[in-house]
Amino acid sequence: MEQSSLDAGKIKLRRDRMEDIYAHICADTVKGILEFAPSLQKVNRVYLEKNIKNRLKSFDYRLGTRFLDYSKSSIFKAVAPIRFIENTKHAICAQILTRSLNCLFDIGLTKESIGYIDCCDIDCVFITHDHLDHCSGLEFFPQDTKTIFVANKPTRDAIFKQIPVAKKLKWQTFKTGEDFKIQDMAVLTIPLKHDCIENVAYKLNDEMLQSVYMVDFGEWSESEIEFCNEADRIIIEAYYDETKPIKKSPLELRRRSFHGHLSIQAANEFIKKLTPKTDREIYFCHC
Numbered sequence: 520m521e522q523s524s525l526d527a528g529k530i531k532l533r534r535d536r537m538e539d540i541y542a543h544i545c546a547d548t549v550k551g552i553l554e555f556a557p558s559l560q561k562v563n564r565v566y567l568e569k570n571i572k573n574r575l576k577s578f579d580y581r582l583g584t585r586f587l588d589y590s591k592s593s594i595f596k597a598v599a600p601i602r603f604i605e606n607t608k609h610a611i612c613a614q615i616l617t618r619s620l621n622c623l624f625d626i627g628l629t630k631e632s633i634g635y636i637d638c639c640d641i642d643c644v645f646i647t648h649d650h651l652d653h654c655s656g657l658e659f660f661p662q663d664t665k666t667i668f669v670a671n672k673p674t675r676d677a678i679f680k681q682i683p684v685a686k687k688l689k690w691q692t693f694k695t696g697e698d699f700k701i702q703d704m705a706v707l708t709i710p711l712k713h714d715c716i717e718n719v720a721y722k723l724n725d726e727m728l729q730s731v732y733m734v735d736f737g738e739w740s741e742s743e744i745e746f747c748n749e750a751d752r753i754i755i756e757a758y759y760d761e762t763k764p765i766k767k768s769p770l771e772l773r774r775r776s777f778h779g780h781l782s783i784q785a786a787n788e789f790i791k792k793l794t795p796k797t798d799r800e801i802y803f804c805h806c
């Protein structure tokens with residue numbers, strides 16, 4: 520098997536079986552993150568993933584060389600019970616396995632997103648907010664599954680206006696800030712400041728692991744730090760690089776507004792504020 524190496528900031532990454540486009544995009548992102556987030560190398564694991572061609576594969580640079588193939592479900596379940604079905608600026612859908620539940624967080628933009636998962640196997644889908652890159656996939660989800668769809672009430676109502684067919688799915692709503700249960704799993708929520716109806720961050724606590732999913736927010740306060748402090752896994756957006764102006768996408772547009780999106784640099788500042796924790800996993804996404 521051919522192996523080659525890429526320079527990515529201060530570490531060398533070897534790659535096995537990776538297609539060029541995937542490797543280049545990953546290397547570029549890794550470089551950006553390492554430059555501004557050197558602390559992550561010491562205390563956290565960072566997974567980066569893009570869904571360009573190898574959407575069922577992920578790259579783990581914690582060990583520098585390991586390359587996971589998520590299509591082998593035993594590896595997937597043992598090593599990385601999170602995978603990104605969609606993970607770009609334009610759409611996001613993350614799958615998290617807990618001790619008892621198979622969950623999706625957000626559901627991407629197109630029919631293609633859910634083409635990569637077995638919908639009948641999904642216990643619940645947590646929707647964060649009503650922006651289409653997070654909820655459009657609802658239109659294509661089969662209506663005859665056991666799946667429960669979870670959202671706060673204002674978000675669910677906004678989704679019904681945009682995607683009427685979503686009314687045919689089974690919904691469970693909650694009041695943002697309140698805790699609730701899905702089967703035996705505790706779910707905690709806090710509001711996030713974002714330019715939508717009512718964005719929310721989720722924390723799943725299955726008594727073994729706490730997983731936080733927190734995307735699309737332009738600023739934070741102590742309550743977001745507190746929400747994440749004990750978490751074992753944190754999925755957080757790193758939507759754009761403040762140091763790289765792109766002609767067609769100026770910073771203002773990427774940030775969208777004061778409450779729009781988090782940059783790589785801001786995501787790193789957030790992570791640095793957390794109490795260090797052994798084996799915490801940080802997933803930068805939506806980038």
Ligand SMILES: [Zn+2]
Pocket residue numbers: 648650713715735
């Ligand atoms: Zn949004």
